[in-house]
Amino acid sequence: MKILVTGGAGFIGSHIVDAYINLGYDVTIVDNLSTGSQKNLNSKARFIKMDINDSIIEELICDEKFDIINHHAAQIDVRISVENPFFDAQTNILASLRIYESAKKSNVKKIIFASSGGTVYGEQIYFPADENHPLLPCSPYGISKLANEKYLFYYKTIHNLDYVALRYSNVYGPRQNPYGEAGVVAIFTKKFLIGEQPIINGDGFNTRDYVYISDVVRANVLALKENVNGSFNIGTGKEHDVNYIFQKLKEITGSNLPKIHGPAKPGEQRRNSLSYEKFYLATGWKPEIDFDEGLKKTVEFFKNNPDF
Numbered sequence: 001m002k003i004l005v006t007g008g009a010g011f012i013g014s015h016i017v018d019a020y021i022n023l024g025y026d027v028t029i030v031d032n033l034s035t036g037s038q039k040n041l042n043s044k045a046r047f048i049k050m051d052i053n054d055s056i057i058e059e060l061i062c063d064e065k066f067d068i069i070n071h072h073a074a075q076i077d078v079r080i081s082v083e084n085p086f087f088d089a090q091t092n093i094l095a096s097l098r099i100y101e102s103a104k105k106s107n108v109k110k111i112i113f114a115s116s117g118g119t120v121y122g123e124q125i126y127f128p129a130d131e132n133h134p135l136l137p138c139s140p141y142g143i144s145k146l147a148n149e150k151y152l153f154y155y156k157t158i159h160n161l162d163y164v165a166l167r168y169s170n171v172y173g174p175r176q177n178p179y180g181e182a183g184v185v186a187i188f189t190k191k192f193l194i195g196e197q198p199i200i201n202g203d204g205f206n207t208r209d210y211v212y213i214s215d216v217v218r219a220n221v222l223a224l225k226e227n228v229n230g231s232f233n234i235g236t237g238k239e240h241d242v243n244y245i246f247q248k249l250k251e252i253t254g255s256n257l258p259k260i261h262g263p264a265k266p267g268e269q270r271r272n273s274l275s276y277e278k279f280y281l282a283t284g285w286k287p288e289i290d291f292d293e294g295l296k297k298t299v300e301f302f303k304n305n306p307d308f
């Protein structure tokens with residue numbers, strides 16, 4: 001099976017590439033290395049340094065006749081999307097649309113898309129959110145993720161191009177960028193390990209549903225199955241707040257840094273958690289790594305890879 005993974009040099013995409021390679025698939029990666037890293041590239045995959053905004057991607061997709069496109073390349077920063085919604089839409093909507101249109105022309109069988117269960121529902125009305133929860137994204141990033149799902153529904157309905165949109169909650173684990181704006185687990189882990197003070201934005205009672213990378217990778221393997229189609233939440237149904245994460249990581253790293261709060265970030269969602277029942281019924285998927293165990297594994301990775 002020939003698979004194109006966009007964003008395959010990034011945190012989530014690179015782990016998916018590793019799993020697909022281990023399963024014996026023929027994998028091509030397209031990535032512009034804007035937030036991804038050469039270090040993450042699997043040497044058994046073909047790597048093409050390319051921006052998905054470049055129309056040349058059309059030729060690649062039409063020439064290579066991929067069976068599957070796993071689309072993870074994106075502008076991933078909610079705050080950038082708020083500051084510059086045009087920039088966000090350029091990559092997250094228009095470039096994606098070109099990929100889907102090329103997929104249609106070249107008889108790709110299925111698109112797997114990295115959507116965001118943390119943003120497409122907006123401020124949740126009930127917890128955990130299932131896929132029937134109202135879709136009220138409050139950021140251009142969330143709107144662009146939802147727009148992709150709507151386009152994919154159109155391509156499935158009108159052109160019979162299969163798709164799976166995986167609405168991830170907050171993914172964490174090895175290789176997550178510890179220098180970004182988001183990804184509190186990676187940011188705090190790195191800071192504790194190098195003895196730099198982590199700052200909790202606001203009161204620290206904001207909650208998120210944290211799902212470990214290996215569980216997300218398994219979802220991307222199950223999504224390859226022919227009979228799995230549509231939009232699915234990928235989360236744990238559980239919530240943890242930032243104060244908890246601070247305390248746990250402090251314990252695991254053996255740090256003695258104090259708990260310090262800074263100003264709250266305006267517009268931050270208060271709570272998020274996702275029900276995974278729909279994907280469980282479709283594939284048997286369940287999250288396997290519990291949060292404390294995932295935190296330990298993440299600390300272990302950053303300890304053993306200090307140049308990360």
Ligand SMILES: NC(=O)c1ccc[n+]([C@@H]2O[C@H](COP(=O)([O-])OP(=O)(O)OC[C@H]3O[C@@H](n4cnc5c(N)ncnc54)[C@H](O)[C@@H]3O)[C@@H](O)[C@H]2O)c1
Binds near residue numbers: 012
């Ligand atoms: N990390 C999370 O918690 C989370 C949650 C929901 C959805 N997602 C989605 O999952 C996907 C992967 O996110 P991640 O956390 O691994 O981030 P990441 O930044 O590590 O990965 C994104 C990859 O895409 C590449 N990229 C960005 N713009 C590109 C462009 N124009 N052309 C080619 N390549 C480009 C980057 O270089 C990077 O390798 C994204 O679509 C993101 O929106 C992530």
